Amino acid sequence: MVVLNKIYTRTGDKGTTALGNGARVAKYDGRVAAYGTSDELNAALGVARLHAAGEMDAALMRIQNDLFDLGADLCRPDMAKDAQAEYPPLRMTDSQVTRLEDEIDAMNANLTPLRSFVLPGGSALAAHLHICRTVARRAERLSVELAQTEDVNADAVTYLNRLSDWFFVASRVANNNGADDVLWVPGANR
Template identity: 75%
Template sequence: MVVLNKIYTRSGDDGTTALGNGDRVAKDAARVEAYGTVDELNAFVGVARLKSRKETDVALARIQNDLFDLGADLCRPDNDADQDAESPPLRMVQQQIDRLEQEIDIMTGQLEPLRSFILPGGKKLAARLHVCRTVARRAERLTVRLAEAETVNITAILYLNRLSDWFFVAARMANNGGKDDVLWVPGANR
């Protein structure tokens, strides 16, 4: 259980922060950039929820919880030699990806196939979900970059990849089942 009695500790005043295993690293370290962007994504999901209806809101609430799991995964090095058997690090699991894929398949089954790329926009919720999609892609890129230098749970990367797909399809659903998608017209302003 987490207990936060004091929000500021001054321990980060020197430009470092603690990872989940207690190691201190620079606040701009690749690992901190990755899980910090996941936190940013979670905040954008919270904004999207302001305009979501029940079924979408329930799914977004699950995603927010998953994003906290993902942040916990990323803030604890995967090769941590000090792993406690009684309190193992929280890691993303395949079941979380499977759920996203099932939801994507259900939503996609209700949409007409795309015949053009779409521009981010349309309804307010759709536009907010497109922002979530792009931040998820950035989090994915940063996590891939982290994985080039350090050991990372591959399931974390796969989750982010699938999550951005989920946001894309959910944005289409929010655009009146794709009817209000804003289509890209190549060269339209030449």
């Protein structure tokens, strides 16, 4: 259980922050950038949820919870020490990726195949989901970059990859199952 009784600690005033294992790193460290971007994504998703209802809102809430799991995973280096840790760190799992894939398949089954790229927009929910999609891609890029030099859970990276796809398909659902998608017209303004 997390207990937050004091919000400011002054420990970061000199430009460092603590990782999940207690190590202090610069606030611009690649690991901090990766989990910070997943937090940014969660905030953007909170705005998107203002326009969602029913099962879509419930799915977005599940994803918000997953994004806290993702941040907990990314903020904890030293995966090799997981088995010896007094409190094993929370790691993303393949089952979370599979759930996204199943949901993508279910949503996509009701959509007409695209014949052009979709411009971000249409309904307010779709527009916000496109923002979430692009922030998820940035979080994925940062996580992949981090994985070049440090241990990163492969399921965390895969989750981000699927999540951006999930947001794309969900944006089409939010656009009246694709009927209100705004399609790119190549060279339309020449």
